[in-house]
Amino acid sequence: MKKASAILKSVILLSLLLTTPFSALTSSLPNPEVNSVKNQISHPTDIPKQLAKPAIPDSLKSSITHVDATQNNEESQNYYSAAWWTVYVTGLLTFITGLLALYTGRLFQATVKLSEDSRKSYVAEHRTWIKIYPIDVGPISVNGGKIRVTITFEIEVVGLFPAVQVHVNSQPFKCRGFGIGRDHIEKLIALDIDMVKQFPATSGGYSMMPGDKKTFQFSAEAEIDAAIEAKAKEQENHGVPTKNIISTVWVAYCVIYKSLSSDEWCYTGHTLTFNMNDGQFIDLNIDGDFVSGDITAKVFDTIIS
Numbered sequence: 001m002k003k004a005s006a007i008l009k010s011v012i013l014l015s016l017l018l019t020t021p022f023s024a025l026t027s028s029l030p031n032p033e034v035n036s037v038k039n040q041i042s043h044p045t046d047i048p049k050q051l052a053k054p055a056i057p058d059s060l061k062s063s064i065t066h067v068d069a070t071q072n073n074e075e076s077q078n079y080y081s082a083a084w085w086t087v088y089v090t091g092l093l094t095f096i097t098g099l100l101a102l103y104t105g106r107l108f109q110a111t112v113k114l115s116e117d118s119r120k121s122y123v124a125e126h127r128t129w130i131k132i133y134p135i136d137v138g139p140i141s142v143n144g145g146k147i148r149v150t151i152t153f154e155i156e157v158v159g160l161f162p163a164v165q166v167h168v169n170s171q172p173f174k175c176r177g178f179g180i181g182r183d184h185i186e187k188l189i190a191l192d193i194d195m196v197k198q199f200p201a202t203s204g205g206y207s208m209m210p211g212d213k214k215t216f217q218f219s220a221e222a223e224i225d226a227a228i229e230a231k232a233k234e235q236e237n238h239g240v241p242t243k244n245i246i247s248t249v250w251v252a253y254c255v256i257y258k259s260l261s262s263d264e265w266c267y268t269g270h271t272l273t274f275n276m277n278d279g280q281f282i283d284l285n286i287d288g289d290f291v292s293g294d295i296t297a298k299v300f301d302t303i304i305s
Contacts, residue, residue, distance in 0.1 A: 127259035128159030128210065132168065132268055133299075135215065138292035140249060140274060142284055147174050147249060150219040151297075155255050157208045163257040163266075165205040166214075167192050170253035172222040174284070176232035177245040180225065182301045184252040185269035189303070192256050193265055205257070222249055247284045249274050254303075271301040 078084070136152040149172035157163050169192050173180050196203040206214065232245050254269030274282055274295050282290055 127261055127266060128157055128161045128163045128257070130155050130157055130159075130163055130166065130208070130255050130257055130266075130268055132253065132255040132270070134253075134272065134297050136217075136292055137274065137297045138295055139289040140282065140295065141289045142287050144287065147172070147222040147284060148219060149222055149249060149251060150217065151251060151253075152215055152217040153253060154213055154215045155208075156213045157210050159259075160210055162210065162260060163208045164260065165196065166208055166255065166257040167196065167203070167205045168216045168253075168255045170218045170220070170251055172220055173225050173228075173250045173252070174222040174247060175225060175228045175250055176247050177235055178228045178231050179248060179273060179300070180228070180250045180252055180271050182271075182303060184225075184250075185254060185271060185301060185303045188252050189254050189256060189267050189269055192254065196256075208257075218253075246281050248281060249284070251297075267303070267305055269303040270299050272297045272299045274298075 132153055132155045134151055135154045137150075139150055141148045141150075151170065151172075153168060153170065155166070155168060169188055171184075171188055173184070196205070208214065235245060236242055250271060250273045252269070252271050254267055256265055256267040258265060274290075274297055276282060276290075277294060277296055282295065
């Protein structure tokens with residue numbers, strides 16, 4: 001009976017312990033943190049003061065930088081500071097960049113010029129050359145002040161490469177007191193080139209191999225050049241006797257052609273005049289024919305390109 005009573009008491013005590021809440025058991029224990037807060041807040045007026053100026057943790061103090069305006073102003077006037085050295089280096093780099101851009105531009109221009117010189121050198125080495133010269137002059141026929149000139153030219157390929165689109169032309173002039181010049185050759189060359197451009201189908205010209213020769217005979221009435229005639233009349237107006245203003249016959253002639261290495265026109269041109277075999281001028285005031293055995297041709301101006 002005594003053992004049974006003891007066991008029953010133990011069971012009742014265990015059930016009481018299990019059914020009592022844990023908070024009720026711990027509420028009676030002392031809490032040092034709560035007691036510390038109670039001790040700090042001794043009066044109700046202390047609460048706003050604690051909330052108005054919260055303490056800054058030490059871990060955050062290192063990340064807060066105090067900016068001193070006076071110090072910044074001093075640094076801005078210190079031209080040896082790191083900030084100013086950054087400005088100096090940036091300016092130097094900008095200047096160097098400008099120099100490099102200028103040098104690059106000049107290098108590009110030099111490269112373009114070198115390329116053009118190389119192209120011209122290649123064309124000169126691979127182009128052909130044609131010379132033109134008179135082989136027979138006359139007759140020169142004078143009839144009533146009109147002059148007809150007949151002349152035969154020969155052209156020859158003296159270069160090492162073929163020539164294409166070969167054209168030959170000439171134009172005689174009657175001049176008083178003065179002779180024709182290089183400008184007459186240039187006009188004749190420009191006229192031939194324009195003619196070929198305007199009528200490409202019928203102006204194909206000749207193709208010639210190195211060493212080839214061809215002859216061309218021209219017969220045309222001599223033109224009176226307006227500019228030269230104006231100069232002659234000016235001399236007369238200044239008192240020069242008309243008989244002292246000698247009339248002469250001149251011829252401008254040329255050959256134009258192209259090389260296989262380039263599409264640019266090449267040309268050779270000259271001017272010439274006639275004299276009697278004894279060196280005297282041809283008397284154009286007398287009607288008649290001056291045959292080749294009585295006259296000679298003398299070459300003057302030359303244009304080659």
